[in-house]
Amino acid sequence: MEPVIRVNGLVKRYGSFEAVKGISFEVYKQEIFGLLGPNGAGKTTTLEIIETLREKSAGSVHVAGHDIDRDADSIKRIIGVQLQAAGYYPSLTLTELIGLFAGLYNMQVDAEALLKSVGLEEKRKSRFKELSGGQKQRFSIATTLIHKPSIIFLDEPTTGLDPQARRNLWDLIRKVRDEGTTVVITTHYMDEAEQLCDRVAIMDSGKIISIDSPEKLIDKLVASGFERPREVRKASLEDVFLNLTGHAWTEE
Amino acid sequence: MLAISKASLRSMLRSPSAVIFTLLFPLIFILVFGFIRGGGVQLDVGLDLRSDTQNRLFDVLSAQPGINLIPESDAEVQLEQLRKGNIDGIVRLIKSDSGDSSAYRLELTTAVTGGEGAVILRSMLEHLVDKASLDAMQPQQRLASISQKVIQSREYRTIDFILPGQLGFSLLSSGVFGTAFVFFNLRQTLVVKRFFATPIRRPYIVMGEALSRLVFSLSGACFLIAVGHFAFGFTLVNGLSTFLAMLGLSALGLIVFMGFGFLVSGLAKSESTIPPLANLITLPQFLLSGTFFGIENFPEWLQPICKILPLTYLNNALRLVAYDGAGPDQLWLPVLIVAAWGLLVYALAVRFFRWE
Numbered sequence: 131m132e133p134v135i136r137v138n139g140l141v142k143r144y145g146s147f148e149a150v151k152g153i154s155f156e157v158y159k160q161e162i163f164g165l166l167g168p169n170g171a172g173k174t175t176t177l178e179i180i181e182t183l184r185e186k187s188a189g190s191v192h193v194a195g196h197d198i199d200r201d202a203d204s205i206k207r208i209i210g211v212q213l214q215a216a217g218y219y220p221s222l223t224l225t226e227l228i229g230l231f232a233g234l235y236n237m238q239v240d241a242e243a244l245l246k247s248v249g250l251e252e253k254r255k256s257r258f259k260e261l262s263g264g265q266k267q268r269f270s271i272a273t274t275l276i277h278k279p280s281i282i283f284l285d286e287p288t289t290g291l292d293p294q295a296r297r298n299l300w301d302l303i304r305k306v307r308d309e310g311t312t313v314v315i316t317t318h319y320m321d322e323a324e325q326l327c328d329r330v331a332i333m334d335s336g337k338i339i340s341i342d343s344p345e346k347l348i349d350k351l352v353a354s355g356f357e358r359p360r361e362v363r364k365a366s367l368e369d370v371f372l373n374l375t376g377h378a379w380t381e382e
Numbered sequence: 383m384l385a386i387s388k389a390s391l392r393s394m395l396r397s398p399s400a401v402i403f404t405l406l407f408p409l410i411f412i413l414v415f416g417f418i419r420g421g422g423v424q425l426d427v428g429l430d431l432r433s434d435t436q437n438r439l440f441d442v443l444s445a446q447p448g449i450n451l452i453p454e455s456d457a458e459v460q461l462e463q464l465r466k467g468n469i470d471g472i473v474r475l476i477k478s479d480s481g482d483s484s485a486y487r488l489e490l491t492t493a494v495t496g497g498e499g500a501v502i503l504r505s506m507l508e509h510l511v512d513k514a515s516l517d518a519m520q521p522q523q524r525l526a527s528i529s530q531k532v533i534q535s536r537e538y539r540t541i542d543f544i545l546p547g548q549l550g551f552s553l554l555s556s557g558v559f560g561t562a563f564v565f566f567n568l569r570q571t572l573v574v575k576r577f578f579a580t581p582i583r584r585p586y587i588v589m590g591e592a593l594s595r596l597v598f599s600l601s602g603a604c605f606l607i608a609v610g611h612f613a614f615g616f617t618l619v620n621g622l623s624t625f626l627a628m629l630g631l632s633a634l635g636l637i638v639f640m641g642f643g644f645l646v647s648g649l650a651k652s653e654s655t656i657p658p659l660a661n662l663i664t665l666p667q668f669l670l671s672g673t674f675f676g677i678e679n680f681p682e683w684l685q686p687i688c689k690i691l692p693l694t695y696l697n698n699a700l701r702l703v704a705y706d707g708a709g710p711d712q713l714w715l716p717v718l719i720v721a722a723w724g725l726l727v728y729a730l731a732v733r734f735f736r737w738e
Contacts, residue, residue, distance in 0.1 A: 183578055206581045217576030219389055219568075221396040226389065233385020234580040 131158040134281060134312050135180060140189035142175050142336075149175045151336040152189065157281075162303065162313045164327035166320070171333040173316040174214065174285055180314075181211050181283055194280060207235075210274025210282035210311075214289075216266070220259035224250060224269055227258060228276065235277040248272040248302060264295030271302060281312040288322060293372055300326050324348075383582070386590025387597070390564070394598050405602050407555075408548035411674075412541065412610055425503050428460045429453045430474035430489075439486055439525055440475055442514045449506065464491065465535040470499035473507070478527070486526035493535035504530060542617050545610040546700035547673035549603055549628070550693050553636045554667060556599045558660050561643025564591065566650060574737060584737070592640055596633060603632045619707040627703045631717070635696040638720055641727035648734035667693040692723040 135157035142150040150172045157163040165173045178184040180191055182202040191198040193205045218227050225241045232239040245251045248268040253261065261269060267287050274282045284303070288296045303326060307313050317323055323330050324344045331341040340347060429451045434440070444451055452469060454460040463469045472491040478484055490507060492500035507528055515525045568574045568591075577587050607625060610616030618624040642663050650656045667673075670684065671693035680688060688694055695716035702708035702716075 181579055183575060203581060206579065209579070211576070211579035213572050213576055213579075215572055217572040219393045219573060220571065221393050222389055226392060230385050230389040231580065233388070234577065234582045236581075 131161075133157060134159050134194050135314070136190075136192040137176075137180065138190045140176065140179065140191060141187045142172070142179060142184070143187040149336055150179075153333070153336075153338045154189075155331050155338060155341055157312060157314055158329075160307060160310060160312055161328040162307050162315060162326055164323045164330040165314070165316045165333060166318065166323050166330050167316075167333035168318060170335075172336040173333055176333070177283055177285055177314065177316055181209060182206055183211075207277070208280050210277070210279040212267075212270045212274050212282070212284045212287060214285045216258070217270070218258045218273075221257050223255050223257055224261075225254045227269075228273065231273050231276050237277060239276050244272050244275065245269075247275075247305075249298070262295075264291050264299065267291065267295075267299055268302060271299075271306070275306065275311075279311065281314065282306065284313065284315045286316055286318070288317065288319065293368055294375065296322070297372070383586040383590040383593070386577075386582070386587060387594040390591050390594035391598055394560070394564070394594065405552075405605060408552040408606055409609065411548050412545055412606065412614070424448060424450060425471070425499060425506070426450050426452055426469040427503065428463060428469045428472040430457065430460070430472055431455050433473070433475040434477055434486070435475070437475075437486065438518065439488070439511065439514050442510055442517075443473070443475070443507075446506070446510060449503075461491075461533065464493050464533065467493070467495065467535075471503045475526070484524045484527045488526045488528045490528060490530045492530065492532055494532055495535050500532075504528075541610055541614040542705050543676070543701065544674070545606065545614075545616050546628075546704055547671075547697050549606055549632065550635060550671070550697045550700060551664075551668055551673050552602060552606065553599055553632055553696070554639050554664055554693055556595070556602070557636050557639025558642045558646060558664050559656075560595060560599075561591075561640045562646035562650065562656050562660050563653075564595075565644065565647040566653060566656060569647075569737070570653070578737075588644075592637070595640060596636060599636050600629055600632060603629060617705050619705060624704055624707060628700055631696065631699050631703065631713075634717065634720060634724075635692075638692060638724035638727060641724055641731050644731040645727060645734060648731060648736050667691050670694070672697050692720050695719045 133156035137156070138154045139152045140150055140154070141148065141152050153172075153176065165176060167173050175184065179186045180193065180198070182198060182205055186198075194208055196204045198205060219230075222230070224245060228239060228241040228244060232241075242251060242254065245254050248271060250265060250269055250272065253265060253269075258266070258269070271282070271284065271287070274284075287303075288299055291299065300322070303313055303315070315327070327344060329341070329343050330347070331338045332347075333339070342350075425448060427449055431453055443449065451473075454463070460469075460472055464472055470492070474489040474491075476487050476489070478487045488507060488511065490504060492503065511524060511526050511528060515523070518525060574587065578584075607616065607618075607628060611618055618628075643660075646656060646659045646663070650659055666687075670680065670688045671691045672688070673693070699708075699713055699716040699720075702712055706712075
């Protein structure tokens with residue numbers, strides 16, 4: 131496996147507070163890599179440093195062989211970034227926004243095909259602010275794909291979405307991965323990480339405390355003699371909800 | 383960069399307040415002042431200081447309500463005021479030569495374009511002389527003979543004063559309020575941050591935004607000038623070239639005012655602190671920069687303040703170009719002062735500018 135992102139001893143200090151305390155990890159090509167952890171663990175900070183949006187205090191970061199200190203511009207060209215919150219002119223239509231971002235990368239884009247790939251072709255004349263939460267996130271992912279990047283970064287893409295919207299966002303993310311793009315995602319939902327990620331790094335208070343595939347992490351825990359206090363039921367309430375309301379994409 | 387301009391321009395056109403501030407407000411003022419046009423029976427009359435003021439007739443004249451005598455020692459300045467329509471006429475009252483039947487001669491000068499003001503003034507003076515003669519118990523012999531001289535002039539209407547002022551104000555508010563709000567919101571909605579994750583360079587983001595505002599506000603300026611010219615006879619002395627010169631000045635003014643906007647958006651801690659800060663910059667200029675009335679109407683102590691504000695110079699330059707067809711020789715000073723403000727403001731804006 132070939133690493134496309136190499137992070138080594140990364141530190142980020144805000145005054146005397148250390149938000150990221152010397153973490154190291156690698157992300158491999160074409161995998162979905164999850165940064166997990168509670169709020170305030172330093173996930174977003176780490177992501178924004180790799181995305182070239184934030185200065186680091188120490189350590190080194192290489193993206194596809196480019197050193198972030200020397201070659202941030204080359205990195206910007208091959209990554210797609212989705213921020214936790216909006217980041218778009220609220221009153222422009224989706225087609226216009228895609229035109230804008232295509233302009234920023236200096237390229238021509240078939241807006242219709244792009245919107246179709248994220249299931250928003252019927253919304254192409256809607257304004258960004260008129261979209262539902264799930265649609266905003268799908269659109270946001272579409273804009274990260276405009277310039278056919280080799281890596282995309284998604285910061286808590288499913289926070290605040292209903293179960294259906296989360297599931298079809300997972301499908302979309304898997305599709306993006308299957309088409310050859312590496313995906314780095316942050317989340318604080320463990321079920322999401324378990325279903326979606328090929329490998330995860332668990333962060334807490336600015337440190338990575340464990341890193342492996344979800345299965346292996348679970349196996350390790352079970353091997354250590356861990357048992358769930360209650361017997362596992364055959365279905366969860368979420369399964370009931372999805373069964374009743376259907377898996378179909380909901381157009382709120 | 384052009385992609386940003388295009389997107390930003392679209393965004394602006396969809397924001398009702400931007401359109402209202404740029405077009406509607408100034409347009410309403412232009413309409414109001416265009417319609418009231420002078421009005422009232424108050425006549426401003428220049429008094430030639432060579433007049434004989436030690437007589438009855440002068441007392442009657444100066445006591446007459448509706449006539450406001452304005453002494454002026456420089457005859458040339460007085461004639462210029464008359465030509466521009468600042469005053470309705472000039473009177474000179476002198477003792478007659480011995481051969482005349484009346485004791486005094488009242489010389490009235492009015493302008494071709496004086497309109498009803500000149501007519502009313504003439505009839506009022508006739509009436510005053512009659513009344514003074516009656517009072518002097520000499521009805522058969524008039525106290526003074528009246529002669530009238532009419533000088534050539536171009537019409538200087540209220541609109542010729544109001545429109546450049548409104549145009550300047552429109553540029554000021556669009557530049558300051560628009561830029562401050564838009565940039566603050568772009569920061570707040572993370573649009574700027576999202577741009578950073580793309581290969582676009584930072585100065586291009588600002589330039590792209592600025593360019594879109596320039597296009598937007600100058601279109602507004604074209605519209606205001608067109609309405610003024612075709613509906614209210616606003617004077618464009620050299621036609622198209624005057625119009626282009628006005629647009630050039632507008633662009634300069636707007637760029638400087640946008641600097642204030644950047645400064646405000648950098649200083650403002652939250653969205654609610656933008657209006658007070660922006661008003662702090664626009665309101666004094668709105669009132670003191672000759673937007674509605676010439677700054678010479680303000681008390682002495684206010685004049686120095688009026689004379690440092692950039693809008694004062696922009697307004698003056700616009701008026702000089704539109705009505706007098708001023709060339710570079712007359713414009714370099716106001717342009718230089720506006721540009722100096724630009725340097726100062728941008729230096730401060732760069733100092734306080736924040737991307738996040």
